[in-house]
Amino acid sequence: MNTSRILRTTNVVLLLMGYQRHWFEKTSHRFRLSLPSVVYIFVLGVVYTACFSQHFDKSSSTLKVLKDISPFLFGLIRVQLALGAKAFAYAIYSSVKSVGAINSLLKALPSRNSQFTQDEASAYLLLTSTFGILFCFAAYIAYEMKFELPPLPDAMLGMALLLPHFILAGSVRLYTVLSWLSRGQLKELKKNAEEELRANLTKDPGNIASAIFxxxxxxxxxxxxxxxxxxxxxxxxAQSLKHSMLFLFAMHANCLLGGFYTLTYYWNTWYVLFEDRKRRIFYAANASIYAFIASDYICLMVVLFMMENERRNFIEAIDLLLAQRKLFSKKLRPIAKDLRGVLKKKCFKFGGPFQPNIIYVSLMVCLQIIIVTLIVTVHYLEDEISLLKEEFSSTDDN
Structure with a gap:
């Protein structure tokens, strides 16, 4: 697995996403501030500001219709807009703040000029999976729209909501790729440790005394x-990126609430406003919300599972060798136990206030789904009760 090649690809992807302002130097094996990247982010900021201001254009017919149809959904969009503005600013701060921690981690991930391996292919898949999903949905929606561009004001409204989410998602991509590379290094260290420990096993119990010296x-x-x-x-x-990831999960929760809410009301009432082609566009756009979020969570959980599995295998390998007391030198036993102690530290176990492990992420996703379901159900029941009251009132008047 060629670490430098993976990091360079990751760097290019994050630059295009707008998350990173640094360029990876293969010779020094570290990230450095890049002037073209800063200029690109500045231009991206100007575009985002223009799109953001479009949401406060009182002449926008789209916003007027949305507010009349569903004040609740209009409010969710305002919340997403506020979260997006904060996320855009924090992404810039987080990228600059975390580069020192990233460069320190890269010192523990030596570059290898080895052949292309399955682990490297997996790293690229984890990095680009969301973009593949984005391309598929965008291609289908473009086909249904007969490849006609939407009105510029409407496109700007959507861009103001999508761009900050897209940029901040770079934190998950960065965390996922560097965790995958750390897992590879952990696997390599496990292999070397096993070879070193096995090399020092004495086959003759009678020669243990001489072997110790x-x-x-x-x-x-x-x-x-x-x-x-x-x-x-x-x-x-991990600590340098934890707030970015929590911020992104908050945006995910609001997106899930908006997506589930619109789908529920579409099934019951709003479908009459759409013709067949627009209905397919709506379903594709709504499904893309869940697909993007699921892609982030699945990639993250796969990496966490693989790294935790590698850590456990490392500990089990050491325990297995330590169990062979008669064949294992007393001089090496304390060092092997120290290796096991490092592997059991909180960081490798993903401890701390934010614990990105399988159980934590699964519980967080379940909690998000439960809260979203309750909010939409309560809101829908309130609307149904209001309609019933209006019908009873009109019946009494007649």
Whole structure:
């Protein structure tokens, strides 16, 4: 797996998304501030400001119709707009703040000029999965629209809501890719540790005494140092991105609420406003919300599962060798236990206020779905009760 090649590809993707203002230098194996990237972000900021201001254009017929049809959905869009403005500003701050932690982590991820492997292909898949989904939905919607561009004011309204979400999603891409690379390094260290420990197993119990004086601990000490550096730097990196990811999950929750709300009301009343072609466009646009969010969560959970699995395998391998007491040198046993201790630290177990592990993310997603369902159900029942009251009132008047 070629780490530099993966990082360069990640860098290009994040630059296009607008999340990163740095350029990855292959020679120094670190990110440095790039003037063209800063200019690009400035232009992107000007475009976003213009799109943002479109939401406060009182002459916008789209916003008037939306407000008349559903004040609640109009309010959700305002919330998403406010979250987006904060997310756009925080993404710029987060990118600059986290680059130091990223460069520190890269020191523990040495560049390799090896052949293309399955792990490298998986890294690219994790990085570009959302873009593949985006392309498919965009192509289908464009086909249904007969490849005609929407009115510029409406496109600007949508861009103001999508752009900050798209930019901040770079934090998940960055976290996912660097976690995947850290998993690869952990796998390599496990392999080296097993080889080092097995090499120092004595096959003759009678020669244990002499083996104790001839065994070398330099290799294991070096491995322990590398593992400690990886653990410490990964912990700092994870902490530097945790607020960005929490911010993005909050935007996800609001998007899920808006998507589920519009789908519920469309099934019951709004479908009469759409013709067949527009109905298909609506379904595709609504489905894209869930697909994008699911893609983020699935990629994140796959990486977390794989890294946790690698950590457990590492611990089990050490425990298995330590269990062979009669064949294992007492001089190496404390170092092997130290390796196990590093692997059991909170960072490799994803501890802290934000715990991006399988259970945490699953509970968070379930909680989001439950809250969204309750809000939409309560709102829908309130509207139905209001309609019944109006019908009773009109019946009494007659």
């Amino acid at each position: 001839t065994v070398s601990t330099e290799g294991l000490e070096n491995l322990k140092t590398k593992l400690e550096i990886l653990e410490a730097n990964f912990c700092i990196f």
